[in-house]
Amino acid sequence: VTGEAEGRPLAPVVGMIGAGQLARMTCQAAIGLGIGFRVLAGSARDSAAQVCAGVRVGDYTSLPDLLAFAAECDVVTFDHEHVPGPHLAALERAVPVRPGAAALRHTQDKLAMRERLATLGVPCPRYTPVSDLAAVTAFAARSGWPVVLKAVSGGYDGRGVWICGTPDEAAEVLGHGVAVIAEEHIDFDRELAVLAARSPHGQGAVYPVVQTVQRDGICHEVLAPALWLSAGRAREAQQLALGLAAELEVTGLLAVELFETPRGLLVNELAMRPHNSGHWTIEGAVTSQFEQHLRAVLDLPLGAPGAVAPQVVMANVFGGPDPGVYGRYLHVMAADPGVKVHLYGKQVRPGRKIGHVTVAGDPALGDQLRERAGRAARYLATGKD
């Protein structure tokens, strides 16, 4: 607890396991709320460890490290989903863990997630566990090629999803010996995401539905709200997220990635933490996703999730060949005094996500928000207009 008066704790300490950019931005929100905030970081150079006053360096796969960290915290939450399940169960005996192990399992085990969603009647792509090429080709005989192979957990070479156009490509993935499921490849109209929060009390709050624009499986752009989304479709997505958060007993944030298809909405992925698709809320919503996550894991009443501008656009910034991103502030800020830059303090490597930019405004008044955000993100990455 931070500070005591007459033996009474004044404000609780939230501990976040993992110290990437999500923890970094959660740290900013914790400062405003006046609560304690600590991170368990793999290294003192991690994105959040650079800026957080309460850093423990440790290994999230080591139970002693986790327990030592938990002893400094009133509640523990996560910047990623990689803490081993058995460790989560042990942690839960030491400290409130939010979200809990039972909920988190659905982000750690894609087969368990699909099976649970199927049980709940939530529309998903067709899927099946596969252990050999015969099973993949049998699945493809029904759903067609390409087939999407997804690691049940983890993956290799930093990836966990492979779109396989041929049996040879599938065989190559299977050759790595990682447990996978096969999913039908969805020819979607676009990708949407919806972010809900749920507190231990059971209060729920849901953000406007956003559109995510991916390239090569990586989110480049988020449009909040999604463009030309019907009120009925938006409500359907929001109710799906709120319902799932309740069914899975999520405490904290639940991000639901969706495909919009001619046969309706299909759930692609789940995450139970602040999410890239919610970074727009820092400037664009009454309550940022980072503050909302803290309020939820502390079992405080949730904040208003509504947008504060007609349209908000977020663009991710990726590393380019030149690491001197700060040197490009001069141009970006002079060119557009309204763009909000967020850098994560990460070492620049080509293709690595190192920050994001946000712009908010009213397209009905002619504001070219996508152009503005895209230009700033591109220039920060490459130094080219």
Place this chain on the structure above:
Amino acid sequence: VTGEAEGRPLAPVVGMIGAGQLARMTCQAAIGLGIGFRVLAGSARDSAAQVCAGVRVGDYTSLPDLLAFAAECDVVTFDHEHVPGPHLAALERAVPVRPGAAALRHTQDKLAMRERLATLGVPCPRYTPVSDLAAVTAFAARSGWPVVLKAVSGGYDGRGVWICGTPDEAAEVLGHGVAVIAEEHIDFDRELAVLAARSPHGQGAVYPVVQTVQRDGICHEVLAPALWLSAGRAREAQQLALGLAAELEVTGLLAVELFETPRGLLVNELAMRPHNSGHWTIEGAVTSQFEQHLRAVLDLPLGAPGAVAPQVVMANVFGGPDPGVYGRYLHVMAADPGVKVHLYGKQVRPGRKIGHVTVAGDPALGDQLRERAGRAARYLATGKD
């Protein structure tokens, strides 16, 4: 510098002398910009020292402490105006200091400030330096009682301004042996404030003019923009602030506190740092005053200062008898999910400013912003509705 690649600095380090709530909120802004940020704190329990990853504990009246701190920073700025003038001059030989000693003098020496403003033809209350009661009564013979006595710098008992209704009251102040000036007591219509930023390049940016509501000389409420302020009067105040920032060669923020009177605007006080009258900009403006101050002292292009909502209200939160402010979050957040709470991590003492709340909305749509902000601030302070 934070991080190097091939010997090149990646982002500069801003050092702030003082670690109160202004440094705390500047720290939040620095995290977003991905720059380094350090504070020189009197104690590790100071508001900003609790949350900042780069804390040096030291004494801002000790030149060795200041120089040791400056050696860790690329540019030095301030959370308060109390660094002794000769130390500032020495600091300036070691590191860029923004604002510089010559500008800061106008916030450290009220006589110098009044004389400079008079030279510039800026309208101010009538004033005169006074060294004895005869001088005060002679001044009062022209301007009437009460007379305002202001310490030229510092003061006593935590105060630097005294409104004296009688010669006896003036004699009591003079008896403390502090150098003072006498100012006429202004029967103002209301108090306004305007915040400008200026970079070393000379770029200026100015925020909308706000109205400040004081009780017993302490700001309780800020209305942004000021209610029913004519466009001409607003422009006059903004031009005054921009002009003063240029004339005084301010680098960073300049806050100008104004009296609105039947004879026009009069300058009451100046500050060259983030200011309580600008806290509304965190949620209410495209660029918060804290980010703006960082951009200015780093000589980056300034951010857009425009408001993002038709009306924003900030109310300060003062300590009450019960230190358990966090315990009152439950009620405040449940009662109003749209209120933004900022607590400073300060020990609660009756009457001490420990945080603020902000609400934004549109009064034309019936949003009772002052009632909402006032209620949340009052409840956080007292636990009473």
